[in-house]
Amino acid sequence: MSDGIKFTLDGQDVVAQAGESIWDVAKRQGTLIPHLCHKDVPNLRADGNCRACVVEIEGERVLAASCIREPSEGMVVTTDNARARQARKMVVELLMADQPEAAHDTSSHLLDMADVTGVETSRFPKLEAGRVPLLDDSHVAMSVNLDACIQCNLCVRACREVQVNDVIGMAGRGHDAYPVFDIADPMGASTCVACGECVQACPTGALMPAKVTDTEDYDREVESICPFCGVGCQVSLRVKDDRVVYVEGINGPANEGRLCVKGRFGFDYINHGHRLTKPLIRKEGAPKGLNVDPANPLTHFREASWDEALDMAAQGLAKLRDAHGGDAVSGFGSAKCTNEEAYLFQKLIRAGFGHNNVDHCTRLCHASSVSALLENVGSGAVTATFNEIENADVAIVIGSNPIENHPVAATYFKQFTKRGGKLIVMDPRGTSLSRFATHMLQFKPGGDVSMLNAIMHVIAEEGLTDDAYIAQHTENWEAMREHLRAFPPEDMAEICGIPADELRAVARTFAKGKAGMIFWGMGVSQHVHGTDNSRCLISLALMTGNVGRPGTGLHPLRGQNNVQGASDAGLIPMFLPDYKSVKDPAVLAEFNAVWGTDNLSDKPGLTVVEIMDAVHDGRIKGMYILGENPAMSDPDVTHVREALERMEFLVSQDIFLTETASYADVVLPAAAFAEKTGTVSNTNRQVQMGRPAVPPPGDAKEDWWITIELAKRLGLGWSYTHPREVFAEMGRLMPSLNNITWDRLVAQNAVTYPSLSPEDPGQAVVFGDGFPRAGKRARFTPAAILPPAELPDADYPMVLTTGRQLEHWHTGSMTRRATVLDAIEPEANCSINPKTLREMGVEAGEMVRLTTRRGSIEVMARADYGVAENMVFLPFAYVEAAANMLTNPALDPYGKIAEMKFAAVKVEKTGSLAAE
Numbered sequence: 001m002s003d004g005i006k007f008t009l010d011g012q013d014v015v016a017q018a019g020e021s022i023w024d025v026a027k028r029q030g031t032l033i034p035h036l037c038h039k040d041v042p043n044l045r046a047d048g049n050c051r052a053c054v055v056e057i058e059g060e061r062v063l064a065a066s067c068i069r070e071p072s073e074g075m076v077v078t079t080d081n082a083r084a085r086q087a088r089k090m091v092v093e094l095l096m097a098d099q100p101e102a103a104h105d106t107s108s109h110l111l112d113m114a115d116v117t118g119v120e121t122s123r124f125p126k127l128e129a130g131r132v133p134l135l136d137d138s139h140v141a142m143s144v145n146l147d148a149c150i151q152c153n154l155c156v157r158a159c160r161e162v163q164v165n166d167v168i169g170m171a172g173r174g175h176d177a178y179p180v181f182d183i184a185d186p187m188g189a190s191t192c193v194a195c196g197e198c199v200q201a202c203p204t205g206a207l208m209p210a211k212v213t214d215t216e217d218y219d220r221e222v223e224s225i226c227p228f229c230g231v232g233c234q235v236s237l238r239v240k241d242d243r244v245v246y247v248e249g250i251n252g253p254a255n256e257g258r259l260c261v262k263g264r265f266g267f268d269y270i271n272h273g274h275r276l277t278k279p280l281i282r283k284e285g286a287p288k289g290l291n292v293d294p295a296n297p298l299t300h301f302r303e304a305s306w307d308e309a310l311d312m313a314a315q316g317l318a319k320l321r322d323a324h325g326g327d328a329v330s331g332f333g334s335a336k337c338t339n340e341e342a343y344l345f346q347k348l349i350r351a352g353f354g355h356n357n358v359d360h361c362t363r364l365c366h367a368s369s370v371s372a373l374l375e376n377v378g379s380g381a382v383t384a385t386f387n388e389i390e391n392a393d394v395a396i397v398i399g400s401n402p403i404e405n406h407p408v409a410a411t412y413f414k415q416f417t418k419r420g421g422k423l424i425v426m427d428p429r430g431t432s433l434s435r436f437a438t439h440m441l442q443f444k445p446g447g448d449v450s451m452l453n454a455i456m457h458v459i460a461e462e463g464l465t466d467d468a469y470i471a472q473h474t475e476n477w478e479a480m481r482e483h484l485r486a487f488p489p490e491d492m493a494e495i496c497g498i499p500a501d502e503l504r505a506v507a508r509t510f511a512k513g514k515a516g517m518i519f520w521g522m523g524v525s526q527h528v529h530g531t532d533n534s535r536c537l538i539s540l541a542l543m544t545g546n547v548g549r550p551g552t553g554l555h556p557l558r559g560q561n562n563v564q565g566a567s568d569a570g571l572i573p574m575f576l577p578d579y580k581s582v583k584d585p586a587v588l589a590e591f592n593a594v595w596g597t598d599n600l601s602d603k604p605g606l607t608v609v610e611i612m613d614a615v616h617d618g619r620i621k622g623m624y625i626l627g628e629n630p631a632m633s634d635p636d637v638t639h640v641r642e643a644l645e646r647m648e649f650l651v652s653q654d655i656f657l658t659e660t661a662s663y664a665d666v667v668l669p670a671a672a673f674a675e676k677t678g679t680v681s682n683t684n685r686q687v688q689m690g691r692p693a694v695p696p697p698g699d700a701k702e703d704w705w706i707t708i709e710l711a712k713r714l715g716l717g718w719s720y721t722h723p724r725e726v727f728a729e730m731g732r733l734m735p736s737l738n739n740i741t742w743d744r745l746v747a748q749n750a751v752t753y754p755s756l757s758p759e760d761p762g763q764a765v766v767f768g769d770g771f772p773r774a775g776k777r778a779r780f781t782p783a784a785i786l787p788p789a790e791l792p793d794a795d796y797p798m799v800l801t802t803g804r805q806l807e808h809w810h811t812g813s814m815t816r817r818a819t820v821l822d823a824i825e826p827e828a829n830c831s832i833n834p835k836t837l838r839e840m841g842v843e844a845g846e847m848v849r850l851t852t853r854r855g856s857i858e859v860m861a862r863a864d865y866g867v868a869e870n871m872v873f874l875p876f877a878y879v880e881a882a883a884n885m886l887t888n889p890a891l892d893p894y895g896k897i898a899e900m901k902f903a904a905v906k907v908e909k910t911g912s913l914a915a916e
Contacts, residue, residue, distance in 0.1 A: 004016055004017050004018070005017075005018075005070075005071050005072065005073055006073060006074070007071040007072065007073065007074060007075040007076065007077065008074075008075070008076045008077065009022070009025060009026060009029060009031075009077050009079070010026075010031065010077070010078060010079055010080060012029065014029060016070070016071045019070070020070065020071075021046060021066060021067055021068060021069060021070055021071075022055060022064070022066040022069050022070070022071055022077055022079075023035065023038065023046070023053055023066040023067040025071065026055075026066065026079055027040065031079055031080075032116075033053045033055065033066050033079055034052050034053060034088050034092070034113045034116050034117055035050075035052055035053040035067055035113070036050040036052040036053075036091075036092075036095070036109070036110060036113060036150065036152055036203050037049050037050035037052070037067075037152035037153060037154060037203075038050075038053060038067035038068075039154055039201055039203070041251065041256075041257045042251055042256040042257060043161070043162050043256055043257075043258075043415075044154070044157060044158060044161070044162055044201060045157055045161055046067035046068045047067075047068065047152075047153055047154075047157065048065035048067055048068035048069075049151075049152065049153060050091060050095075050150070050152050051063075051065055051087070051088075051091050052088055052091045052092060052113060052117075053065055053066045053067045053088070054066065054084055054087050054088060054091075055069075055077055055078065055079045055084050056077070056078045056079075056081055056083055056084050057069075057075060057076070057077055057078075058075070058076035058077075058078075059076075063083070063084060063087055066079070085117070088117050089117040089118060089119060092110075092113055092114050092117045092119045093117075093119045093122045093123065093124065094122070094124055095110065095150045096110075096114055096119055096121075096122045097122035097123075097124040097125065097126055097127075098126055098127050098147075098150075099147075099148060099204070100145075100147045100148055103148070103205055104143070104145040104148050104204075104205030104206070104208055104213065105148075105204070105205030105208055105212075105213065105214060105215050106213065106214045106216075106217075107214050107215050107216030107217070108148075108203060108204050108205045108215070109203035109204070110148075110150065110203050110204045110205075113203075127175060133146055133178065134146050134147045135147070136186055136187050136188075137210070138186035138187055138188030138189060139186075139187040139188040139192065139194070139210070140188070140210065140819075140820050140823040140824060141194045141196065141209065141210055141261070141264075141265045141820045141824075142187065142194065142196065142198075142199055142207060142208065142209060142210055143207075143208050143209075143210050144187050144206070144207060145205060145206050145207070145208065146178050146179070146206055147206075148204040148205045148206040149178055149179065149204065149206040150203070150204055150206075151170070151177050151178070152203060152204075153170065154198075154201040154202060154203065155168050155179050155198035155201055155202055155206075155207055156168050156169060156170060156179065157201070158197040158198045158200070158201040159197060159198055161415075161418075162197055162258060162411065163195050163197045163258065163411050163414075164411055164414035164415055164418065164436075165191075165192070165193060165195065167181055167182060167190055167191050167192045167193075168180070168181060168198060171184060179206075193260075193261060193407070193806060194261035194264075194265060194820070194824065195258070195259060195260050195261060195264065195407065196209070196259060196261070196264040196265065197258060197259075199264075200248055200249065200257070200259075200264075209246045209265075212245065212246050215238075215246075217240060217245075218238040218239055218240045218245055218246075219239055219240050219241065220238075220239050220693075221236050221237070221238055221239070222236070222237045222239060222691050222692070222693035223235070223236055223237075223250060223691060223749060224237055224673075224674065224689075224690045224691045224692075224693060225252075225561065225673070225680055225682075225688050225689075225690045226259070226262070226263040226561065227336065227561050227672070227673035227674070227814070228262045228263060228266065228561055228809050228814075228815075229262070229405065229406055229559065229560070229561060229809070230406065230557065230558030230559055230560060230561060230562075230563055230564065230682055230683035231254050231255065231386075231406050231407075231408045231409050231682060231683060232252070232254045232255075232561065232680065232681075232682025232683065232684065232686055232688055233249060233252060233254060233255035233258065233259055233260075233263050233408055234249070234250045234251070234252025234253075234254070234255060234688065234749060234750070235247050235248070235249060235250060235259065235263060236248045236249070236250045237267070237674060237693040237694075239693050239694060242694050242695060243271060243694060244267050244268070244270070244271075244674060244693055244694060247259070247263065247264050247265075247267050248264075249263070249264070252686075252688070252749065252750060253385075253387070253684070253686050253750050253752065253761075254385075254386075254387070254408070254409075254682055254683075254684055254686060255408045258408045258411055259408065260407035260408055260806070261407075261806060261807060261820070261821065261824070262806075262807070262809060262815065262818075262821060263408075265818070265820040265821065266809075266814070266815055266818040266820065266821045267674065267818070268818055268819050268820075269672075269814045269815065269817040269818040270655075270672045270674055270675065270694070270697075272656075272817040273295060274294040274295055274656050274657065274817060275655060275656065275669075275672075275697045275698075275700070276297075276654065276655060276656060276657060276667065276669035276670070276700060277669055277697045277698025277699060277700055278303045278304070278669060278698055278699050279303070279304045279305065279306055279308070279309030279310075279666070279667065279668055279669060279699070280297060280301035280302065280303060280304065280309070280657075280664075280666070280667040280669075281301060281302055281304045281308070281309060281312060281665070281666055281667075282300060282301055282664065282665045282666070283300055283301060283302055286299075286300040286301070287300075288644070288645045288662070288663045289641075289645060289662065289663070290631070290641065290659055290662055290879075291662065292657060292662040294656060294657040294658075297657050297667075300662075301667065306699065306701070306709075309666055309667075309668060310668075310706075310709050310710060310713055311713060312665075312666055313624075313651045313666040313668065313710060313713075314710050314713030314714050315713075316622065316649040316651070316665060316666065317329050317353075317622055317624060317649065317651065317710075317714065318713075318714055318715075319649075320621050320622040320648065320649060321352075321353055324621060326352075326353030326354040326355050327353070327355050327357065327619065327620070328619070328620060328621045328622060329349075329353050329357075329620070329621070329622045329623065329624070330349070330355075330357035330358065330605075330606065330611050330614075330620050330622075330623050330624075331345060331346075331348070331349040331357070331358045331359075331623060331624045331625070331626070332358075332359060332360060332608065332611075332623065332624075332625045332626065332628040332630060333345040333346060333358060333359075333360040333566060333571040333626050333627070333628070334360060334361075334566070334626050334627025334628050334703075335360055335361050335362065335559075335560035335561070335562050335563035335565075335566045335571075336560060336561065336562065336627045336673065337562065337566070337626065337627050337678075337703050338562065338565075338676065338677075338678025338679055338680055338690060338703075338704070338723065339562065339565040339566070339568070339569050339678065339679045339680060339681060339687070339727070339730065340569075340678045340679065340704055340723040340726040340727055340730070341626075341678060341702075341703040341704045341707065341723075342360070342562070342565065342566040342569040342570070342571050343569040343570060343577060343726060343729075343730050344704055344707045344708065344711070344720075344726060345358070345571065345626055345707055346358050346569065346570040346571050346576075346577075347570075347595065347711075348624075348707055348710065348711050348714070348716065349624070350576075350600055350601070351595055351597045351599070351600070351716055352711065352714045352715075352716055354599040354600070354601055355601045355603070355605055356573045356574070356582050356601050356603065356604055356605030357573060357605040357606045357611060357614075357620070358571060358572075358573055358605060359571065359572065359573050359605070359606070359607050359608045359611065360563075360566050360567075360571040360572075360608075360628060361559070361560060361563060361608075361628060361633065361810075362563050362566065362567050362571070362572065363607050363608040363609070363895075363896060363897060364526070364608060364633060364634065364635070364897060364898060364900065365522060365525065365526075365558070365559045365560070365563055365897075366522070366525050366556045366558060366559070366563070366897075367525070367530075367607075367892075367895035367896060367897040368524075368525045368526075368527075368530030368531040368533070368534055368892045368894065368895030368897045369520070369524070369525045369530070369534045369556040369895070370556075370567065370895065371531045371534070371892075371894045371895035372531045372532075372534035372535045372538060372781075372894070372895075373534065373538065373554070373556075374579065375531075375535075375779070375781060375894075376535060376538045376539075376542075376778055376779045376780070376781055377538060377547075377554070377767070377771055377772075377773070377778050378771045378772035378773035378778070379579075379766075379767075379771075379772055380567065380579055381564065381568075381685050382553065382554065382555040382556065382683060382684065382685060383547050383548070383552075383553040383554045383555070383765065383766055383767055384517065384551075384552060384553025384554070384555060384764060384765045384766070385555075385684035385685070385686070385752070385764045385765075386409045386412060386413075386519065386555055386557070386683065386684060387412060387684070387764065388517065388550060388551055388552075388553060388764055388765060389412050389413060389416045389421070389517055389551070390412070390416070390551070391515055391550040391551030392416065392421060392513070392515045392516060392517045392551035392552065393420075393421055393422065393513045393514050393515055393516070393551070394421065394422045394423075394424070394509060394510055394512075394513030394515075394516045394517075395413070395416060395421060395422075395423055395424065395516060395517045395518070395519065396424045396425075396426065396510060396516070396517070396518045396519065396537075396540075397413065397423065397424070397425050397426070397427075397433060397519045397520070398425075398426035398427065398448075398518070398519070398520045398521075398523070398524055398537070399426070399427060399448070399520050399521050399522065399523025399524035399525070399533070399901075400427070400519060400520055400521025400522075400523060400524075400557055401427070401429070401431040401432070401433070401521065401523075401803065401804075402433060402519070402521070402557060403431065403432040403433050403806075404431075404432065404804060404805060404806040405521060405557070405559070405803070405804050406521075406557050406683075407806065409557060409683075410433065413433065413436070413519075414433075414436050417436040417437075417438075422438040422439075422509055422513065423436055423437045423438055423439075424437065424438060424439045424441070424506055424509060424510060425437040425439070425440050425441070426441040426443060426451070427441075427442060427443075427523060428442060428443055428444065428445040428447075428523070428801065428868060428871070429442070429523075429801065429866055429867055429868070429871075429873055430442055430865065430866030430867070430868075431866060434866075438509065439502070439505065439506045439509060441498050441502065441503075441506065442497075442498075442868065443496045443497050443498050444495070444496055444497035444868075445788070445799045445801060445868075445871065445901070445902055446527065446529075446787065446788040446902055447495055447496035447497055447498075448496075448524060448527070448529070448533045448536070449529060449532050449533060449536055449783050449784070449785050449786070450487065450492040450495040450496040450785050451492065451496035451498055451503065452533070452536035452537065452540060452783075453483075453484060453487035453492065453536060453783065453785075454487050454488065454489040454491075454492035454493075454496065454498075454500075454503045454507075455489075455503055455506055455507040455510070455540065456484050456487070456507075456536070456539060456540055456543060457484045457485070457487045457488055457489065457492075457507075458489060458503065458504050458507035458508070459507050459510075459511045459540075459543060459544065460481050460484050460485075460543065461484075461485075462507075462508070462511075464507070464508065464511035464512065464544070465511070465543045465544065466543070466544055466545030466546075468545075469542075469544075469545030470542070470543060470545075473542075473547075473548070473770065473771070473776075473777055473778060474542050474777055474778050474779065474780060475775065475777045475778070475779050475780070476779050476780045476781070477543075477780050479780070479782060480539060480543075480780035480781075480782055483782035484782075488500075489501075489503035489504055495785065510540070510544065511544050513544075513546075514551075515546065515549060515550065515551030515552050516541070516544060516546040516551075516552060517546070517551065517552060517553050517554075517555060518537050518540065518541050518546070518553075518554055518555065519555045519556075519557055520533075520534070520537060520555075520556050520557070521556070521557050521559075522559065522803070522900075522901065523801075523803075523901055524537070524556075525556070525895070525897060526897060526898065526899060526900040526901040527788065527892065527897075527899050527901055527902060528786065528788065528789045528890050528891065528892050528893075528899045529783075529786040529788075529892065530892045530895055530897050530899075531892050531893075531894035531895050532783035532784070532786065533783075534556070535781045535782075535783045536783050537554065538554060538778070538781075539780050539781070539782075539783075541553070541554050542778055542780060543780070547767055547778070548765065548766070548767045548768035548769075549765065549768060550765055552765070553765060555683070556683075557683055558682070558683035559810075560810070561673070561680055561682070562680040562681060562682075564681045564682060564683055564685065565679070565680050565681030565682075565687070567579075568681060568734065568736060569730065569734075573604055573605030573606060573607055574604035574605065576591055576733075577730065577733055577734050578733065578734040578735060578736050582600075582601065582602055582603070582604055582605075583602050583603075583604065585602070588600045588602055590733065591733065594729065594732055594733055606620075607891075607896040608630070608634060609634065609635065609889050609891060609896070609898055610896065611623075612630070612634065612639065612640050612643045615643035615644075615646065615647055616639070616642070616643055616646070620647075621647065621648040621649070622647060622648055622649040622650065622651075623647060623649075623650050623651070624651045624653075624710070625650065625651065625652050625653070625660060625664075626653045626654075626670075626703060626707070627653065627654055627655075627670065627703065628660065629654075629658045629659055629660045629810075629811045629813055630644070630660055631644060631658070631659035631660040631662070631663065632658070632659050632660070632811035632812075632813075632876070632879060632882060632884065633810060633811050633876075633884065634884060634889075634898075635884055635887040635888060635889040635898040635899075635900050636854045636855075636884065636885075636887060636888070636889040637882055637884040637885055638854060638855050638885060639854075639889065640884075641659075641663070644660065644663035645663060647663070649665050650663055650664045650665050650666075651664060651665065651666045651668065651710075652664035652666070652667050652668070653667075653668040653670050653703065653706055653707075654667070654668075654669075654670055654813075655669070655670050655671070655672050655700070655813075655814075656813050656817070658811070658813050659811070659879060668701075668706050669696075669698070669699065669700040669701070670696075670700060670701065670702070670703050670706065671692075671696035671700050671701060671702045671703065672696070673690060674692070674693045674694060675692050675693070675694055675695060675696040675700075675702070676690065676692055676696075676702040676703070676704075677690065677691060677692055677702070677722075677723050678690050678702075678704065678723045679723075679727060679742075679745060681753075684752065684764075685752050685753050685762070686750045686751070686752045686753075686762070687737070687740055687745065687750065687751055687752075687753060688745070688749060688750040689745040689746060689749050689750070704720075704723055704726065708720055723742075724742040727742045728741075728742065736753045736754060737753065738753075738754065738755065739751075739755040739756065739757055739758050739760065740753060740755050741758075744758070748761075752764060754766065788899060788902040789888055789890035789899050789902075790853070790888060790890070790902075790903065790904045791904060792870075792904045792905075793904060795906065796851070796852060796853065796904035796905055796906045797870065797904075797906065798836075798870045798871060798872060798904070798905050798906070798907055799868075799870065799871045799872070799902060799903070799904065799905065800850065800852060800871075800872050800874060800886060800887075800902070800903040800904070800905035801871065801872070801873055801874070801901050801902060802873070802874050802875070802876050802883045802884075802887060802900055802901065803873065803874075803875060803876070803901075804875060804876070804877070805825055805875045805877065806825075807821045807822075807824045807825040808821065808825055808875065808877035809877070810876075810877065811876070811877060811879075812877035812878060812879070815877065816877065816878075827860055827878075828859050828860065828875075828878035828880055828881035829859060829860045829861070829862050829875065830848070830850065830859045830860070830861055830862065830872050830873060830874045830875075830881075831861075831862045831863075831864035831866075831867045831872070831873040831874075832848075832861050832862070832863065832864065832867060832871075832872055832873075832907070833863075833864065833865065833867045833868060833869045833870075833871065834863040834864075834865060835869055836869050836870055836871075836907075837861060837863055840907065840908075840909055841909060842861055842909045844861060844862055844863040845860060845861070845862075846860070846861055846909065846910075846911075846912070847859065847860055847861070847910040847911075847912045848860075848861045848907055848908060848909060848910060849907070849908040849909075849910050850872060850874065850886060850905055850906070850907055851886075851905065851906045851907075851908070852886040852887075852888075852903045852904060852905050852906075853903075853904070854885065854886055854887070854888070854903075855885035855886055856885070856886075857881045857882065857883075857885050857886065858881065858910055859874070859878075859881040872905055872907060874886070884900070886903055886905065887899075887900045887903055888900070888902070888903045
C-alpha cells in the first residue's frame with residue numbers, strides 16, 4: 001500500500017492503488033456512495049453518466065463522478081457534505097419522477113438508492129406517455145419494461161463489453177433515448193442469446209427475468225456451481241419455498257459473474273414432473289426397450305423401498321460376479337456427478353469386482369486429447385486457464401464452437417479481440433466466433449493434420465521457431481523437423497482446402513506473437529486421428545515456446561461440468577486417480593493399502609465402446625450406470641440399445657427415467673446437482689464447492705449415499721458418512737489436491753490445482769520450469785495424415801458432423817426439461833448450406849432424411865451459410881432424431897475415442913414440412 005496514491009477522503013488519509021476510483025476506495029474504507037449507472041462487479045466498466053455518485057474535490061468548481069474519477073496524489077475528497085448529498089438526491093428525485101406507479105422490481109437498486117438519498121416522492125412532472133416504447137414480453141426468459149428505464153447504459157455495456165454480443169444499443173436522443181435490440185426488434189425476435197447479463201445489470205426493473213417481480217423475494221441464497229458445461233461458472237441460487245426462483249452469476253474465478261442462457265435460465269429441470277422420486281424395479285415380464293413413458297414409468301416398473309431396491313441391485317450384480325467372475329460386470333460413471341461420487345464409483349467397480357472396466361463420457365469427449373497430453377506433456381489437464389488469454393496477443397481456437405458450447409469462456413475470447421488480440425479460428429464449420437477472427441480457416445472435414453503440419457512446416461522453414469525453448473525444454477525436435485519437411489503448404493492446400501498463402505500467413509501470425517494460446521474442442525478429438533490432431537497442436541505450441549508463461553498454453557475445452565474432475569478421480573479404465581497407471585505395481589500397492597483391498601487388477605480395462613461390444617460378445621452381462629445415457633450419447637446407438645436390451649442385469653441411477661434407464665432392471669432415483677454437496681473441477685483445473693440449495697424430491701438420494709449403500713451390500717464395508725471424508729481420502733492418494741482441503745473450499749469456494757501452499761490460490765499457468773516427464777522435457781511426436789474411417793461415395797455422398805447447440809446440453813435429458821431452454825429450441829433440426837438445399841430442392845423448414853451405414857432419421861432442415869457445401873451439421877440432443885443413430889463407432893487407436901465428427905451420409909427430401 002505504501003507505493004499507492006495517497007490522498008484524503010472525508011478527513012482520513014487513505015491510499016489508492018493504480019486503477020482504483022474514488023468510489024472503489026470509499027467502499028473499501030466502509031463508505032457506500034450512492035450509484036446507479038455503476039455496478040460494482042468485475043469487467044462492467046464505470047461510465048459516470050447518471051451523476052448519482054458525485055463527490056466534492058477541493059479546488060474544483062464542479063462535483064466529480066466518483067465511479068470514474070481516479071484520485072491523484074494529495075487530492076482532498078469529501079463524499080458527505082451538504083452540496084454532494086443534495087446533488088445526488090436531486091439526480092435520484094428527477095429519475096424517480098418517470099418511474100411507473102407499480103414498480104416492475106419492488107426491490108430494485110433504484111429504490112434502494114432512493115432510500116439512501118432520502119427521496120420518498122418526486123416534485124417533478126412525469127414525461128408524457130408514448131415517447132418511447134414501453135413493454136415487450138416477446139422473449140420467453142426476460143421482460144422488457146422501458147417505462148422503468150433511466151438511460152443508465154448498464155445494459156448496453158453488459159451486452160457489448162462484458163458478453164460482447166453487440167445486441168443492445170441506444171436509440172433516440174435526450175429524454176427520448178431508450179435501449180433497443182438490433183434494429184429496434186422485439187427482444188424475442190432479435191439476435192439476443194438470452195445470456196441475461198443485461199437483466200443482472202439493470203438497476204430499475206426495466207429488464208427482468210420474465211416471471212420475477214421482486215428480486216429480493218427469496219428465503220435464502222445458496223452459492224454453488226452451474227451444472228452444465230466445463231467452464232464451471234459460480235452461481236447464486238435464489239430459493240423460495242424450497243424452489244429455485246432465479247439464478248445470478250457471482251464472482252467465481254472462471255466466470256467473474258457472467259452466465260449463459262443455460263446457467264441463468266436452465267435451472268428448473270429439477271422441478272420437472274419426470275423427476276424420479278422413488279426406487280423402481282422392473283415388473284416381471286416387462287419388455288426392455290425405448291417403450292417407457294418417463295411421465296408414467298409404472299407401466300413397466302413398480303415402486304420399491306430403498307432397502308428392497310438396493311438389495312436387489314446388489315444381489316443382481318453380485319450374482320453375475322459370483323457366477324461368471326467380476327469381469328462380467330462393468331460400470332459407467334458420470335461427469336455430471338461430484339468428484340467424491342466419481343471417486344466412489346470407480347472404487348466400487350475396482351474393489352467390488354476386481355477389474356478396471358469403468359469409464360465415463362470423457363471417452364467420447366477428450367480422451368484423445370488426454371492421451372496426447374499425457375504422452376507428450378506428462379499431464380492430462382490444461383497447461384493454462386482460459387482466462388490467461390488476457391495476457392496473450394495471439395490465440396488459436398480449433399474444432400470448437402465456444403460461443404455455443406462454452407459461452408462464458410467465449411466472452412473472454414471476444415474481449416481479447418476487442419483489445420487487439422489476433423484470433424485464428426480453424427473449423428470445417430463457419431462458427432459465430434469467426435466474425436471476431438483475424439484469420440478464419442474453414443478447412444475440409446478430416447483435414448486437421450495436413451493443415452497443422454503445413455503451418456508447422458512454414459514456422460520451421462522460415463526460422464520462426466523458439467530455438468532456446470526447444471533446446472531447454474523439449475526432446476525429439478530433429479525428428480519432428482525432418483518430418484515437417486514433407487508438408488509444404490502448396491502440397492497440403494488441396495488436402496485441407498486452405499490456400500497455401502493463407503497457411504503461410506497464419507503460421508507467421510502465430511509464430512511472431514509474444515504469447516500464444518491454443519484452445520480446441522471435440523472437433524479435434526472425435527476422430528480416428530484425434531490423438532494425432534492433438535499431437536500437432538502440442539508440437540505447434542512447443543516449437544513456438546508457447547507453454548509455461550503468462551498468456552501461453554494448451555487448453556482442450558472440457559465438455560461436461562465435471563469431466564475434468566471425474567477423470568482426475570479415476571473414472572478411466574487404464575488409470576487410477578491422478579492418472580496413475582493400473583499397470584504400475586507400486587501404484588497398486590499404494591491403493592490396496594489405503595483401500596484395504598488385495599484384488600486390484602493390473603490389466604487396463606475396456607472403454608465405453610469396447611464395453612458395449614463385450615456385451616454383444618457375451619463377456620459382460622451386467623452394468624451399473626450412474627448418470628450416463630449411452631442409449632443416446634454413444635456412437636451407433638442402435639448397437640448400444642441392442643446391448644442394453646440383451647444385458648442380463650442393469651442398474652441405472654439417475655434423476656430422470658432416461659433412454660438408458662428404460663432398459664434397467666433397477667432404477668435408483670438420484671439428487672440433481674442443486675440438491676447435493678460435493679466438489680467439481682472445471683476445465684481450468686479449478687476445484688469448486690457445490691452446495692445443496694433445495695432438497696431432493698420424494699425419496700431421491702444423493703449419488704454418494706446410494707453408491708456407499710450398494711458397496712456395503714457388495715461386501716466392501718465402507719463407513720463414509722459425508723463427502724468431506726471421501727475428499728480427505730482422495731487427498732491422501734492424489735497429489736494434485738495437495739493444499740486443497742474441504743474446509744478451505746467451503747471458505748473460499750474455489751482453489752486451482754496445483755496449489756503450492758495453503759494460501760496459494762493455485763497456479764493458473766504450469767510447466768514454466770519443466771514438464772512431469774523424464775528429464776522434465778516435453779516431447780515432439782510427428783503425426784502422419786490418416787483419412788477418416790469412412791469417406792463419402794456414390795451411395796453416401798455428403799459429410800455428417802455432430803455437436804451441441806447453445807440451448808441444449810448433451811442428450812437433452814436436463815435441458816429439454818428446462819422451460820426456457822426447450823421453448824427457445826423445441827424441435828430437432830439439422831443445418832445445411834443454402835446452396836446444397838437449393839440443389840436438393842429443399843426449402844428451409846422442410847423435413848429431410850439422413851442416412852448412414854448405421855441408420856436413418858428424419859429431421860427438419862435449416863439453412864446455414866456457416867456449414868460447408870455438401871455437409872450436414874446435426875445436434876445430438878433429440879431422441880426423436882438421435883444423431884448417434886448415424887455416427888461411426890470407429891476408434892482412435894490411442895485414445896479409444898469414436899469418430900463422431902465424421903460420417904458419410906445420404907440426404908434426401910421427404911416432402912413433408914416440420915411440425916408447427
